[in-house]
Amino acid sequence: MVRPPCCDKLNVKKGLWSEEEDAKILAYVSKHGTGNWTAVPKKAGLRRCGKSCRLRWTNYLRPDLKRESFTPQEEELIILLHAAIGSRWSIIAQQLPGRTDNDVKNYWNTKLKKKLSEMGIDPVTHKPFSQILADYGNIGGLPKSRTRIGSLNRDMKNTFLIKPEPHQPRAAATQGCTANINSNQLMTTTMAVPGMKLVQENMFPNNNVNHHVPADCDSLDLLSQLQAIKLVTEASNYTGYQFVSPNHYSLSLSSTPSSSSSSTCSTAAQEKTDPAFSWRDFLLEDALLPPESEDIAPQNHSSNETNNNNAVVPGTGSELLSYGFQASSSSSESSFVAAMLDQEKEMFSEFANLLEDPCY
DNA sequence: AAGCTAGACAACCGCGTTCCG
DNA sequence: TCGGAACGCGGTTGTCTAGCT
Numbered sequence: 001m002v003r004p005p006c007c008d009k010l011n012v013k014k015g016l017w018s019e020e021e022d023a024k025i026l027a028y029v030s031k032h033g034t035g036n037w038t039a040v041p042k043k044a045g046l047r048r049c050g051k052s053c054r055l056r057w058t059n060y061l062r063p064d065l066k067r068e069s070f071t072p073q074e075e076e077l078i079i080l081l082h083a084a085i086g087s088r089w090s091i092i093a094q095q096l097p098g099r100t101d102n103d104v105k106n107y108w109n110t111k112l113k114k115k116l117s118e119m120g121i122d123p124v125t126h127k128p129f130s131q132i133l134a135d136y137g138n139i140g141g142l143p144k145s146r147t148r149i150g151s152l153n154r155d156m157k158n159t160f161l162i163k164p165e166p167h168q169p170r171a172a173a174t175q176g177c178t179a180n181i182n183s184n185q186l187m188t189t190t191m192a193v194p195g196m197k198l199v200q201e202n203m204f205p206n207n208n209v210n211h212h213v214p215a216d217c218d219s220l221d222l223l224s225q226l227q228a229i230k231l232v233t234e235a236s237n238y239t240g241y242q243f244v245s246p247n248h249y250s251l252s253l254s255s256t257p258s259s260s261s262s263s264t265c266s267t268a269a270q271e272k273t274d275p276a277f278s279w280r281d282f283l284l285e286d287a288l289l290p291p292e293s294e295d296i297a298p299q300n301h302s303s304n305e306t307n308n309n310n311a312v313v314p315g316t317g318s319e320l321l322s323y324g325f326q327a328s329s330s331s332s333e334s335s336f337v338a339a340m341l342d343q344e345k346e347m348f349s350e351f352a353n354l355l356e357d358p359c360y
Numbered sequence: 361a362a363g364c365t366a367g368a369c370a371a372c373c374g375c376g377t378t379c380c381g
Numbered sequence: 382t383c384g385g386a387a388c389g390c391g392g393t394t395g396t397c398t399a400g401c402t
Contacts, residue, residue, distance in 0.1 A: 090390060106369055
């Protein structure tokens with residue numbers, strides 16, 4: 001492993017910071033300001049890596065940091081922003097004065113993920129579990145056996161299989177689940193990634209999104225991210241991310257009169273009739289089709305205009321799966337899907353014994 | 361009282377990006 | 382333009398503590 005030069009010394013101290021060390025950092029920063037962190041340890045008389053100093057300052061010593069626990073408003077904002085832009089903690093934290101990305105990340109990992117799971121919502125896709133299960137069952141046409149549940153993400157499993165887990169070291173637990181990872185990835189990537197496109201389209205119906213750009217997370221450009229943030233944060237009176245029914249959760253944005261009716265996260269039925277996204281486009285544009293293939297005309301998004309106020313909590317996934325796999329007609333698509341399924345079958349057969357004995 | 365467990369949060373690690381000579 | 386250093390970010394791990402058995 002290559003360490004940065006500032007951390008290369010063997011005598012660099014690690015672990016928790018003492019009050020003395022904090023005082024040295026504070027003294028240094030008050031005198032010299034922040035910046036050039038690699039020089040800080042030497043100048044401040046610390047046996048710490050510069051990176052570590054910066055982290056200590058950013059996450060703990062900065063005077064503008066809030067110490068009190070997260071408010072319900074902050075909590076809702078985090079959930080909304082996570083739904084909109086994913087785990088971009090630094091961006092989310094920028095919308096929460098006095099909070100650091102580390103704070104937000106920790107709060108998400110320890111509280112919010114669990115909370116959403118208990119509500120029956122997958123914290124990764126922000127989609128009701130029941131719908132994910134149904135959609136996932138539809139993909140492969142495979143029976144929903146225990147094995148299938150074993151391939152769902154851990155939070156989801158915890159919700160379905162409420163049973164005390166024997167404590168085990170984290171690494172061991174992680175390793176034990178290795179056999180599930182591929183199928184998890186199959187699911188979460190296919191679901192979450194195109195979902196970003198859905199967010200973009202549904203949250204900014206008037207935004208000229210180029211629908212021929214492959215809808216991966218990274219293609220969600222900065223402008224759109226900022227717009228997403230703006231939309232979410234400006235909805236000053238939103239009443240929250242409400243669980244309505246197992247297939248239906250909503251976000252009520254009451255900041256505009258026309259949005260008094262809660263905008264609703266698409267149900268499976270709604271999504272199947274929503275023409276805004278074509279899974280086919282997503283799959284094929286990347287490589288399989290020449291650009292501007294005539295049967296993949298730009299989508300007409302006029303239907304979105306009727307629900308401009310709907311800040312659709314990104315569903316992300318299952319709608320895409322229903323779209324794509326059910327509507328697939330071209331041979332290239334079916335071969336792509338078939339290849340994925342073949343690989344998955346192969347994996348299941350290879351790890352059959354493990355999958356029959358889930359690690360939880 | 362001791363051991364175990366889970367929650368909270370601080371800190372570290374690795375990697376990608378940006379800056380600068 | 383290139384390469385190394387610095388920085389920033391997200392994921393992961395470590396540590397402490399309170400509650401429970």
